[in-house]
Amino acid sequence: MKHDTVTPYHSKEEKKEQVAQMFNNIAGRYDFLNSFLSLGIHKGWRKKCVKALSKKNPESILDVATGTADFAIACATLHPKKIIGVDISDGMMEVGRKKLNDLGLSQLIQLENGNAETLTYADNTFDAIVVGFGVRNFQDLEKGLKNLLRILKPGGQIVILEFSYPKNWLIKFGYTIYFSYVTPLIGRIFSSDKRAYSYLTESVKAFPHNENFVKVMQNCAYKNTSYHGLTFGVAAMYIGEK
Numbered sequence: 001m002k003h004d005t006v007t008p009y010h011s012k013e014e015k016k017e018q019v020a021q022m023f024n025n026i027a028g029r030y031d032f033l034n035s036f037l038s039l040g041i042h043k044g045w046r047k048k049c050v051k052a053l054s055k056k057n058p059e060s061i062l063d064v065a066t067g068t069a070d071f072a073i074a075c076a077t078l079h080p081k082k083i084i085g086v087d088i089s090d091g092m093m094e095v096g097r098k099k100l101n102d103l104g105l106s107q108l109i110q111l112e113n114g115n116a117e118t119l120t121y122a123d124n125t126f127d128a129i130v131v132g133f134g135v136r137n138f139q140d141l142e143k144g145l146k147n148l149l150r151i152l153k154p155g156g157q158i159v160i161l162e163f164s165y166p167k168n169w170l171i172k173f174g175y176t177i178y179f180s181y182v183t184p185l186i187g188r189i190f191s192s193d194k195r196a197y198s199y200l201t202e203s204v205k206a207f208p209h210n211e212n213f214v215k216v217m218q219n220c221a222y223k224n225t226s227y228h229g230l231t232f233g234v235a236a237m238y239i240g241e242k
């Protein structure tokens with residue numbers, strides 16, 4: 001199945017609307033389930049991505065699909081002048097804003113409603129862009145990636161974190177069982193949306209992984225592209241430049 005036809009509810013609404021509705025539904029449980037299902041490993045993945053950005057000392061950072069702002073918060077360790085987080089789910093950002101308040105980061109990090117595919121920032125605005133577990137949910141992946149390249153400064157870097165599939169067959173087998181049966185079951189029990197964690201599994205399966213996603217980035221004119229497997233290839237960090 002083509003990845004952009006995988007939607008949360010298989011309803012007549014556009015994918016973007018279904019995705020926003022799903023994340024609004026699960027916003028209150030998202031952080032808990034993220035840590036529970038990944039055994040807290042996701043925090044280390046974001047740290048690696050932030051380390052990859054650190055060489056360029058970015059002053060302005062855009063966190064696309066910011067959700068509850070975890071990636072934006074991780075980027076604060078780079079001491080940039082400004083971080084903007086954008087997302088199509090107001091419910092997720094509401095949780096994020098509470099966290100920013102508690103952490104005293106509301107001045108540094110600003111959250112705004114915005115769709116990656118239609119963001120209207122001027123060309124060449126940001127030194128760096130990060131996207132954590134967001135690109136898989138874009139309605140039109142190439143349109144979104146091209147728009148992000150447009151608003152990235154020349155020489156600026158994008159770091160994309162996304163689920164992937166391990167190459168080792170034994171680990172892949174265990175991961176497939178966990179992801180196909182355990183994740184949707186726990187998601188159904190703890191979140192108030194019965195479809196959300198089945199959509200997660202379906203969308204990861206259908207999405208381009210590793211070198212295939214790098215090809216998509218290259219088709220969108222990103223330079224110096226690479227990917228780095230994380231935790232046996234369960235996730236991948238993709239890097240590109242303008």
Ligand SMILES: C[S@@+](CC[C@H](N)C(=O)[O-])C[C@H]1O[C@@H](n2cnc3c(N)ncnc32)[C@H](O)[C@@H]1O
Binds near residue numbers: 137
């Ligand atoms: C799995 S969450 C990831 C949140 C956060 N980045 C993290 O690392 O935990 C995916 C987020 O992407 C957002 N999203 C999906 N499509 C989007 C789009 N086209 N533009 C902006 N945000 C989008 C969803 O609303 C959701 O909050």
